[in-house]
Amino acid sequence: xxxxxQSSRYLVKRTGEKxxxxxxxxxxHENMFWYRQDPGLGLRLIYFSYDVKMKEKGDIPEGYSVxxxxxxxxxxxxxxxxxxxxxxxxxxxxxxxxxxxxxxxEQFFGPGTRLTVL
Amino acid sequence: xxxxxxxxxxxxxxxxxIASLNCTYSDRVSxxxxxxxxxxxxxxxxxxxIYSNGDKEDGRFTAQLNKASQYVSLLIRDSQPSDSATxxxxxxxxxxxxxxxxxxxxxxx
Numbered sequence: 001x002x003x004x005x006q007s008s009r010y011l012v013k014r015t016g017e018k019x020x021x022x023x024x025x026x027x028x029h030e031n032m033f034w035y036r037q038d039p040g041l042g043l044r045l046i047y048f049s050y051d052v053k054m055k056e057k058g059d060i061p062e063g064y065s066v067x068x069x070x071x072x073x074x075x076x077x078x079x080x081x082x083x084x085x086x087x088x089x090x091x092x093x094x095x096x097x098x099x100x101x102x103x104x105x106e107q108f109f110g111p112g113t114r115l116t117v118l
Numbered sequence: 119x120x121x122x123x124x125x126x127x128x129x130x131x132x133x134x135x136i137a138s139l140n141c142t143y144s145d146r147v148s149x150x151x152x153x154x155x156x157x158x159x160x161x162x163x164x165x166x167x168i169y170s171n172g173d174k175e176d177g178r179f180t181a182q183l184n185k186a187s188q189y190v191s192l193l194i195r196d197s198q199p200s201d202s203a204t205x206x207x208x209x210x211x212x213x214x215x216x217x218x219x220x221x222x223x224x225x226x227x
Contacts, residue, residue: 031213042219043162043206050213090161096213105150105210109161 003027004110006091012116019078021113023091031094032074033107034058034066036087043090049074050096081117089113121145122218124207130224137194139221141207144188148209148216151183151190156204156220166192197225 007022023032033048035058045058047066055066063085067075074093078085091110121144131137139153150169154162168174168181168190180193190209194201204220 033214040219043217045214048214094213105213105215106152106164106167107208107215108164112161 004091004093004108006089006110006113008113009111010114010116012118013078013081014118015082017078017081017117019081019115019117021076021078021089021091021115023074023076023093023110024072025074025091025093025108025110026072027093027095027108028071029093029095029108030071031096031105032068033092033094034064034074034076035090035092036060036085037090037112038087046076081115083117085115086117087115089115122207122209122216124205124218124221126219127222128224129221130226131197133197133199133225133227135197135225137197137201137223137225139192139194139205139207139223140189141191141218142189143207143209143216145209145211145216146185146188147211150210150215151181152208152210152215153179153181153190153192154206154208154217156206158203162206194223197223199225199227201225 004025034046035043049068065077092107094107153166156162166181174181178195182191206220207218208215
């Protein structure tokens with residue numbers, strides 16, 4: 001059974017704190033993603049990684065950084081948390097496995113971390 | 119820029135009815151199409167993938183893809199109250215999917 005885990009389900013931090021969110025997948029997937037999800041705004045991509053030590057900015061990377069030292073682990077870092085970073089953070093992984101002309105890229109999500117910054 | 123459009127709803131159907139959820143998209147290059155179900159406060163869960171024109175059935179769920187008209191739909195037969203959730207449509211031409219904002223479905227007894 002596929003599994004993506006996230007380090008915390010709920011997290012409360014103070015403005016200015018450095019925050020680490022960790023994600024681990026056991027599916028040997030190449031691709032990993034960090035999203036945030038806010039009411040009315042849908043899923044927004046923060047960063048993604050297609051290989052160890054590789055990272056690419058998504059749509060809203062400002063205020064965030066990431067680290068991928070091992071294939072199974074992808075960390076999201078809030079260098080100095082702010083109240084507008086209060087959100088649900090979702091990690092996902094996928095494999096670009098192909099068969100003929102098909103490109104799978106089915107994403108599997110972790111349970112999410114609801115972060116509150118006070 | 120890929121766009122994926124979904125009616126936000128809520129779509130309200132009685133128990134036992136067929137729920138029909140629709141999604142249109144702007145990108146003709148996309149090859150993979152997905153439906154995710156998201157319960158309130160939970161993360162999205164993949165329920166259907168479809169890659170070719172036509173219908174794909176899995177239990178009570180049927181995904182329909184029409185690339186010429188650029189729409190993908192999800193039919194839920196014999197809807198149950200436990201189907202009440204937000205349904206996200208997503209498409210992918212590379213390894214980065216584009217998500218719609220979801221349609222809220224309410225199945226009332």
